[in-house]
Amino acid sequence: MNTIKDLGEFGLIEKIKKLFDNPENAIGIGDDCAVLPFDKTNLLVTVDTLIENVHFFSNHPMDKLAIKAININISDIVACGGYPKWAFLSLSLNPEMKTSSLEMFFDSLQKNFSKNNIFLLGGNTTKDDKLSINITLIGETDKPILRSSAKANQDVYVTGKIGCAACGFFALKNNVTESNECLEKFLAPQARIDLIDKIKPYATAMIDISDGLLQDAMHICTSSNIGMDIFLENINLCESKHLSNIDKITFGEDYELLFCADKKHRNSLLEINDIKLIGYTNNSKKLIIYNKGEIIIPQKYGFKHF
Amino acid sequence: MNTIKDLGEFGLIEKIKKLFDNPENAIGIGDDCAVLPFDKTNLLVTVDTLIENVHFFSNHPMDKLAIKAININISDIVACGGYPKWAFLSLSLNPEMKTSSLEMFFDSLQKNFSKNNIFLLGGNTTKDDKLSINITLIGETDKPILRSSAKANQDVYVTGKIGCAACGFFALKNNVTESNECLEKFLAPQARIDLIDKIKPYATAMIDISDGLLQDAMHICTSSNIGMDIFLENINLCESKHLSNIDKITFGEDYELLFCADKKHRNSLLEINDIKLIGYTNNSKKLIIYNKGEIIIPQKYGFKHF
Numbered sequence: 001m002n003t004i005k006d007l008g009e010f011g012l013i014e015k016i017k018k019l020f021d022n023p024e025n026a027i028g029i030g031d032d033c034a035v036l037p038f039d040k041t042n043l044l045v046t047v048d049t050l051i052e053n054v055h056f057f058s059n060h061p062m063d064k065l066a067i068k069a070i071n072i073n074i075s076d077i078v079a080c081g082g083y084p085k086w087a088f089l090s091l092s093l094n095p096e097m098k099t100s101s102l103e104m105f106f107d108s109l110q111k112n113f114s115k116n117n118i119f120l121l122g123g124n125t126t127k128d129d130k131l132s133i134n135i136t137l138i139g140e141t142d143k144p145i146l147r148s149s150a151k152a153n154q155d156v157y158v159t160g161k162i163g164c165a166a167c168g169f170f171a172l173k174n175n176v177t178e179s180n181e182c183l184e185k186f187l188a189p190q191a192r193i194d195l196i197d198k199i200k201p202y203a204t205a206m207i208d209i210s211d212g213l214l215q216d217a218m219h220i221c222t223s224s225n226i227g228m229d230i231f232l233e234n235i236n237l238c239e240s241k242h243l244s245n246i247d248k249i250t251f252g253e254d255y256e257l258l259f260c261a262d263k264k265h266r267n268s269l270l271e272i273n274d275i276k277l278i279g280y281t282n283n284s285k286k287l288i289i290y291n292k293g294e295i296i297i298p299q300k301y302g303f304k305h306f
Numbered sequence: 307m308n309t310i311k312d313l314g315e316f317g318l319i320e321k322i323k324k325l326f327d328n329p330e331n332a333i334g335i336g337d338d339c340a341v342l343p344f345d346k347t348n349l350l351v352t353v354d355t356l357i358e359n360v361h362f363f364s365n366h367p368m369d370k371l372a373i374k375a376i377n378i379n380i381s382d383i384v385a386c387g388g389y390p391k392w393a394f395l396s397l398s399l400n401p402e403m404k405t406s407s408l409e410m411f412f413d414s415l416q417k418n419f420s421k422n423n424i425f426l427l428g429g430n431t432t433k434d435d436k437l438s439i440n441i442t443l444i445g446e447t448d449k450p451i452l453r454s455s456a457k458a459n460q461d462v463y464v465t466g467k468i469g470c471a472a473c474g475f476f477a478l479k480n481n482v483t484e485s486n487e488c489l490e491k492f493l494a495p496q497a498r499i500d501l502i503d504k505i506k507p508y509a510t511a512m513i514d515i516s517d518g519l520l521q522d523a524m525h526i527c528t529s530s531n532i533g534m535d536i537f538l539e540n541i542n543l544c545e546s547k548h549l550s551n552i553d554k555i556t557f558g559e560d561y562e563l564l565f566c567a568d569k570k571h572r573n574s575l576l577e578i579n580d581i582k583l584i585g586y587t588n589n590s591k592k593l594i595i596y597n598k599g600e601i602i603i604p605q606k607y608g609f610k611h612f
Contacts, residue, residue, distance in 0.1 A: 009431055031428075090353050
């Protein structure tokens with residue numbers, strides 16, 4: 001345990017959680033957003049960073065990069081059952097960067113802010129040898145949906161198609177051809193803000209798929225102190241042949257929503273377009289993945305940050 | 307205007323301001339903090355970034371770096387007349403970094419949070435080749451003090467000693483001896499949270515000195531559409547011989563407070579320890595610096611980010 005690499009991301013987060021108290025009325029470290037309760041509303045706060053050559057390639061088109069930067073944050077707000085409102089942007093820029101590139105970034109960012117009723121209220125700019133983008137996004141909700149409120153004997157659902165971002169990343173990294181759907185999903189993902197009003201009345205717990213479907217499902221299990229059975233054949237998987245099904249459910253960056261709901265709402269939920277019932281919760285505290293009746297033991301569950 | 311370097315920081319901020327609308331009831335880009343008005347309070351939000359080898363040297367002691375990282379943000383909240391409450395921390399870390407270094411950083415950060423009643427509510431960690439620290443800090447105030455509300459014929463005050471951080475930086479960069487006061491002021495600055503209750507009843511406009519006393523005074527002039535006469539001999543300048551007086555008032559990083567107040571409050575304000583009357587506002591829209599009756603024309607007014 002001498003370096004950050006040995007400790008790992010979740011070891012690091014545990015260390016931080018232990019050291020810092022939480023105020024009694026606010027929900028802090030460990031969910032997609034922090035929840036700050038006010039008189040008539042709850043503020044949701046999230047912050048995410050994208051660094052050149054860590055999270056994106058240097059040739060990532062700047063208009064798509066802006067879409068990605070804001071949508072990974074919107075996705076956290078949506079996963080807590082809210083709508084985004086105010087943004088703060090920290091940009092580190094190479095002084096030699098072309099202003100035309102930056103204009104392309106800002107035009108696209110502004111269009112996305114406008115579409116989603118987000119106001120840019122502040123931030124800072126600093127020089128660096130490469131580009132990094134850090135966005136703090138504040139949203140609002142009347143009823144926060146947390147990771148920690150799932151119960152046993154509920155249904156588990158996921159929105160959209162899983163694994164396209166993984167296949168898009170693989171194709172770009174290895175310079176192989178891939179469908180536009182996969183490339184777009186990696187380069188310019190869209191948070192599922194379109195589904196939030198439909199899902200919210202039923203969801204008991206929710207998370208966005210940023211680290212991989214399995215790892216994010218595990219986060220709900222751990223936070224809610226439950227187990228899950230997930231059925232691979234029920235997941236709407238990306239059709240690309242470049243990656244295995246296990247890769248598709250462990251890479252992440254899909255920014256789809258994984259949520260639990262009481263079984264009595266199954267008919268209402270299955271009427272919603274683009275939502276699949278993929279499993280059930282239980283009391284086992286274990287996450288088990290079945291493929292046509294066989295248990296699969298994946299070598300990893302999701303993205304490792306260190 | 308082909309690169310960011312040509313455009314400069316303030317050109318860049320102007321571009322961003324033009325592109326993004328502000329909501330009618332919130333104060334956004336262009337002050338130390340954004341101000342979000344709520345039923346019974348105003349939230350203040352600020353975000354700042356420190357990058358290894360851009361804002362601090364690699365051998366910056368980790369306990370002092372934590373103090374600097376949080377205090378540069380507290381300083382923005384204080385400059386808007388508020389107290390800090392909730393923090394969000396984004397850390398980029400080299401996976402080979404020693405956990406003992408990180409522990410030193412977190413222990414010091416936690417002590418400072420505890421001392422200032424700040425709660426850490428979230429953030430994110432990511433790998434990179436060097437350390438960078440981005441903190442979003444949310445504070446509260448019953449009455450925000452802005453840069454834009456100074457009037458002509460008011461007094462201009464500054465807290466503390468100016469230029470010590472500049473001399474500390476110079477000494478560390480050039481490996482020359484320097485007083486502990488200067489080194490500490492650069493390595494581990496303390497925001498003037500101690501003075502806020504005393505200043506707040508009188509301040510019409512306020513800013514913290516991060517970019518240099520002159521440049522920050524100019525920000526108040528521009529935002530308030532006024533001018534200022536500032537008298538160098540009235541400023542409590544750092545005694546170090548390593549830098550000129552002009553360097554001391556243009557380097558920044560002092561994190562002292564510069565504010566304006568009605569002349570009728572002069573006696574009350576001059577009774578406060580560690581506050582100096584350094585000039586007067588006027589209608590000229592120009593910032594003029596006098597040294598014993600002579601006008602000084604400085605070659606620069608403050609720190610250039612690009």
